[in-house]
Amino acid sequence: METALGYFLMSWLDPFLLLLVAVGTLAGIYIGAIPGLSVTMAVSILISFTYAWDTNEALALMVGIYMGGVYGGSRTAILLNIPGAPAAIATALDGYPLAKLGEAGRAIGVTTVVSFLGGFVGIAALALGAPLVAEISLMFAPRDYMLLGIMGLLLVASLAGESLVKGVVAGAIGMLISMIGLDTMSAQPRLTFGSSALLGGVSYVAVMIGMFGIAEALAQLHGYAAPAVKQKVDKIVPSLSTVLRHLPLTLRASAIGVWIGALPGAGGDIAALMAYDHAKRSVKKPSRPFGQGAYEGLVAPEAANNAAVGGAFIPMLTLGIPGDAVTAVIIAALFIHGLRPGPNLMVDTPHLFWFTVGNLTLANIFLLVFGLTGIRLFAKIVEVPKAILLPIVVVLSVVGAYAINNNPADVWWAVGFGIFGYVLKVYGYQLGPVVLGVILGPIVEANFRRTMIAVRESWAGFALELVSHPITLVLTIGILLSILRGTPLWPKLVGMLRGRAVDASR
Amino acid sequence: MRLNRRTLLAGATALAALPPPRIAGAQEFPARPIQGTIQWGAGGSTDAVTRAVAPIVEEKLGQKLVLTNRPGGTGVIGMQYVHGQRADGYNILFGAENPQLYGVLGLSDLSYKDFYPLVLLARGTPVLVARKDAPWADAKALIDHVLANPDTVKMGATGVGGLPFVVHAMLAAQVPGFKVTQVPFDGDGPALTALEGGHVDFMAAVWGAARERIRAGRIKALAVIANERLEGLDAAPITATLPGFAKYLPWGPFFGAFVKKETPEPIVAKLEKAFVEAANDPRFKEFCANFGVVPMGIGGKEAIAFLERWQSVTAWLLADAGAAKVDPATLGIKRL
Numbered sequence: 001m002e003t004a005l006g007y008f009l010m011s012w013l014d015p016f017l018l019l020l021v022a023v024g025t026l027a028g029i030y031i032g033a034i035p036g037l038s039v040t041m042a043v044s045i046l047i048s049f050t051y052a053w054d055t056n057e058a059l060a061l062m063v064g065i066y067m068g069g070v071y072g073g074s075r076t077a078i079l080l081n082i083p084g085a086p087a088a089i090a091t092a093l094d095g096y097p098l099a100k101l102g103e104a105g106r107a108i109g110v111t112t113v114v115s116f117l118g119g120f121v122g123i124a125a126l127a128l129g130a131p132l133v134a135e136i137s138l139m140f141a142p143r144d145y146m147l148l149g150i151m152g153l154l155l156v157a158s159l160a161g162e163s164l165v166k167g168v169v170a171g172a173i174g175m176l177i178s179m180i181g182l183d184t185m186s187a188q189p190r191l192t193f194g195s196s197a198l199l200g201g202v203s204y205v206a207v208m209i210g211m212f213g214i215a216e217a218l219a220q221l222h223g224y225a226a227p228a229v230k231q232k233v234d235k236i237v238p239s240l241s242t243v244l245r246h247l248p249l250t251l252r253a254s255a256i257g258v259w260i261g262a263l264p265g266a267g268g269d270i271a272a273l274m275a276y277d278h279a280k281r282s283v284k285k286p287s288r289p290f291g292q293g294a295y296e297g298l299v300a301p302e303a304a305n306n307a308a309v310g311g312a313f314i315p316m317l318t319l320g321i322p323g324d325a326v327t328a329v330i331i332a333a334l335f336i337h338g339l340r341p342g343p344n345l346m347v348d349t350p351h352l353f354w355f356t357v358g359n360l361t362l363a364n365i366f367l368l369v370f371g372l373t374g375i376r377l378f379a380k381i382v383e384v385p386k387a388i389l390l391p392i393v394v395v396l397s398v399v400g401a402y403a404i405n406n407n408p409a410d411v412w413w414a415v416g417f418g419i420f421g422y423v424l425k426v427y428g429y430q431l432g433p434v435v436l437g438v439i440l441g442p443i444v445e446a447n448f449r450r451t452m453i454a455v456r457e458s459w460a461g462f463a464l465e466l467v468s469h470p471i472t473l474v475l476t477i478g479i480l481l482s483i484l485r486g487t488p489l490w491p492k493l494v495g496m497l498r499g500r501a502v503d504a505s506r
Numbered sequence: 507m508r509l510n511r512r513t514l515l516a517g518a519t520a521l522a523a524l525p526p527p528r529i530a531g532a533q534e535f536p537a538r539p540i541q542g543t544i545q546w547g548a549g550g551s552t553d554a555v556t557r558a559v560a561p562i563v564e565e566k567l568g569q570k571l572v573l574t575n576r577p578g579g580t581g582v583i584g585m586q587y588v589h590g591q592r593a594d595g596y597n598i599l600f601g602a603e604n605p606q607l608y609g610v611l612g613l614s615d616l617s618y619k620d621f622y623p624l625v626l627l628a629r630g631t632p633v634l635v636a637r638k639d640a641p642w643a644d645a646k647a648l649i650d651h652v653l654a655n656p657d658t659v660k661m662g663a664t665g666v667g668g669l670p671f672v673v674h675a676m677l678a679a680q681v682p683g684f685k686v687t688q689v690p691f692d693g694d695g696p697a698l699t700a701l702e703g704g705h706v707d708f709m710a711a712v713w714g715a716a717r718e719r720i721r722a723g724r725i726k727a728l729a730v731i732a733n734e735r736l737e738g739l740d741a742a743p744i745t746a747t748l749p750g751f752a753k754y755l756p757w758g759p760f761f762g763a764f765v766k767k768e769t770p771e772p773i774v775a776k777l778e779k780a781f782v783e784a785a786n787d788p789r790f791k792e793f794c795a796n797f798g799v800v801p802m803g804i805g806g807k808e809a810i811a812f813l814e815r816w817q818s819v820t821a822w823l824l825a826d827a828g829a830a831k832v833d834p835a836t837l838g839i840k841r842l
Contacts, residue, residue: 041575044548048573051561138703142689182579185690187611187666187829195616196586200578204652320718322701328549328695334799334823342718389762406574407583446692454660454689454705 007354011058011362017060021359024064025366031065033084036210036400039069047333055337059352060331060359066311067324067363070268070305071115071371078107078298079381080393082213082400084203087305090276090487092212092288093159094297101293102229105379109236110295111302112371114250118303119364122310123262126317127357134318136471139261142454143465145265146447146473152270152440154418154482155277159292160284166429174437175445185449188352204438205404206413209377210432213397214418217390219425224386226333227251231379237372238296242295249279250303261311267324268305268312269439275304281482304343306367310360318351319343344450347484507561535773536594539570542763544600545584547577550693550716551714551799552553555627555761556600558793559784566780573600580604580667593766594818595773598624603759606817607667609823609839612831617817621764622774623809625781627762627790628799630712632673632731634744637704638724645729648708649681656685662690662709664695664828669759670697672820673710673731675827676757700726712759713739715799732756753842754819761810762800778805818842 011017026170031042072089078095089349091111098107108228140148153171160167180191181201192198253275260271279290279300286294312323320342322328334341339349346353381389403416421431455461466476484490515596542560546552553575560571572636581604591597599621608614614730620666634645652659663670678684691697694715700706702724713736719725720739727741733755734743744751763781765774784790785803794801804812821834822841834841 040548043551044575045573047554047557048560051557138699140701141705142700180580182613184580184665184668184692188612189612196579196582198614200583264697319702319724321702322549322695325549329553330552332549332554332557335554336793338792338796340718340796341721343724344718405576405578405583407576407578407587450691451687453687456657456687 002440003208003350004354007351008358008361009360010351010355011060017057017359018362020057020058020060021064021362022366024061025068026064026370028065028068028070029072029075029291029367029370031094032069033323034400034403035084035213035396036075036403038085038205038207039066040323040329041403042069042126043329043333047329047336050333051336051420055334055339055344056355057187058337059330060312062330063356063359064366065364066330067119067306067309068370069326070118070309071112071302071367073305073345073379074111074115074302075108076210076396078104078111079378080213080389080396081216081399082393083208083488085207085269086439087272087308088301089208089212089269089432089439090301091298092430093276094292094294096216097291098295098298098333098380099231099291099382100229102231103293104231104382105233105375106238107295107298108239108375108378109228109240109372110246111298112240112368112375114246114299114307115371116364117243117247117250118254118257118306119309119367121251121303122258122307123357123360123398124293124310124314125262126256126310126360127306130314130318130353133262133319134315135259135501137264137315137323138319139469140263140265140320141469141472142447142450144469144472144475145263145473146444146451147466147479148260148274149440149444150264151475151479152277153444153483154278154479155273155436155484156433158277158280159430159436161291161430162428166418167433170424170429170433171437174207174434174439175441176437177434178204178438178441179445187448200405200407200409202281202413202438203404203410204435206401206410206437207417208435209401210414210417211421211435213393213400214414215395215421215425215431217397218392218418218422220386224390226386228383228385228389231383233376233379236375244371246295246299249283249299252278252282253300253303254307256310257307258314260304261308261323262313262314263398264321264323267444268308270413270443271308271311272301272305273436273439275300313356313360316346317356320345331367335411338399359502535776536560536567536569538596539572540596540598541741542565542571542573542600543584543588543589543602544573544575544582544599544668545577546575546602548575550710550799551616551630551759552600552602552761554797555799556763557628558797559763559781559790562784562787562790563780565582567777571598579613582608582616582828584705585616586614589620589766593770595765595769595777597765599764601764602761603816603820604667606813607820607824609830609837610821610830610834611667615788618764620767622767622769623761623805623813624765624774624778625785625805626760626762626802626809626812628797628801629756629757629783629796630714630799631756632669632710632758633713633720633735633736633739633741634673634708634710634728634731635698635701635716635720635725636708637701637706637730639704640707640726641646642708642728643726645744649677649684649726651746653681653683656683657687659686660706661688662701662706663712664693664697665690665757665826669694670710670713671829672823675823675829676683676731676747676754676839677748678752679823680748686818698725712798717798731758737772741745754823757816757819760812760816761799781805815842
């Protein structure tokens, strides 16, 4: 125990390591905030940069960037409606409406505090339950990932806005976009029309940047002369009562974040979307209707995506299996530094586990400090006249799209989807479901195919798969229930059950 | 030495006969940072091997190497990018084995024929692995089981043309009636994770990716797809069970650095020297040992011969397995 505490405090007591975590967190916040610049890419560049460094120093910096970056994505999502990272898509849904209402500062304040709390839940889960959670995460078979993806797709219903049909159409468009490119399972190009530029498919980050950033800028041209909304910059730091009111949701969303983050096949982006869906289903009286500036719609995804950081480290530190793209790069970095990440990592290098937990905790504290400073200044961005702000949004979107893979094709995609998204908006389609389809489509499709291949294409075998394991059964029932809830059958069913309960009590 | 008008004149003539300053400029290559394009994404094996060798290459060249991942389309995007740049040595492709199959899979007209190998950095050795509670202790037991129960055993794969797919094609060619159900995943990491979770029964994976899981007893090794045993692994080479495998070996994924074929000779020579030196540097070799790959460190003719042999073995295996969209013969790939 004493040695564990010693490892935990390594970065706390060494001024240089402390500085590296702090610098990393600060840099991460800004890298995360710029769309297209991803934490994955930043950490990857650091591998060469820190080649000659001590492993601990490299890790301290990387962990800081990771923690800060996941949080940073919310900044631009709230201020400009461009999610800085896919994990902040759900944040934009209610965050940007809040900025339009003049509450950008408060929104950032709440986001920062719940990110901090979510981060701690993730770290606590890592510190206390890592081996158990890792083993459970391995039990997830392709069929379970498929069901998880379907569960996420049901979110279309809550994102659809005025018309469910339009929502489903938008979601289907997204899934269609996700199919473009080389299908790696069969090595067949799909929907590429013989063009090798399409072979790589359409990056969902490009779709996201186009649909959120550029489409929004185009839509705002309609009223560009309108005076900018005056931002309220008092009460930036949320009061204790606000935090306490949202605490139950924060904790539930964090649990979702840890769980999804720990799954090797899903990361913070999906965690945030699932948490948003959960908030929408479970919060009966939100501060405002969802999609129009509900703080609950901000709290859930932001707690979840930061909790997913700790979650992603769980399979990485215990089994050497990355929980997401960033931990995959950190694993590569460990190899280059002469370590052997794997199930024996904690045996070979016993300090690494508690050292990482200590760094994450430290980064989380720095996140709160850096996150809460400068909010007033940031909130003023929304007050900039649109004639200046909108071109900046477009430039940021183009630069961001190029930065994804350094591929000019992505810029064209972002611009193209920006215009397409604008047209959809004009006709009353919501853009959230499109992005949802692009992200979740491949997960559902690939895992459905895997499941079908594994049962040798027998539908009976497939049906049997869906009830073959406790985890699968829970997911299947969950999906059936949430579909039932949307049908007229549900009130009847509830009525029947109530009636029976009353009968029984007599 | 007597200095008179004549010797001065001779000196001037000699100076005039020297190559023009343009070539002197080429000798100063590299005058600015070199762009390196990695055809796979961050966190993958190609990325790791490249980033491990890059700092050593920078030392040897005395110039920065700016690395960029341009993933997509099993590496087609990155390769096309470099192919679209000037052949001046300032654009280097860091690639894996995939381009050697673009032709037969109908993905692109490009292959390493259009490039010059500065160095082949390292290659991986495939290992046949099974879930830890599988009832087989070696390759022979697995083969007998599959022959008795065709199509019921689930094999983890990474798609058409991937390492498990090719090793399976070798097995199927050597053992008539070897029929399994191939479940494709997004890469060897996810496939090995599925194996560890017991969602598939066996697969072939590169040693570096499987080693730690084998060492911890979370999966078990049945055989090494090589002519000889691997250091630190208690599994027989596949040739002990199936001597016919020898004609494919050594086979495995590889990583290298390439420039466009049209790059001027002096620049190529300078780059090749730096890359081969870096690949033979003890620090890179240490990384290879740790990462579980075999350091190669060969450039030029030797590398070209390896590339051609690899392409021939693999392309024809795919063709015989019915997975080739384009006949290797029409691409000028000779059957060995």
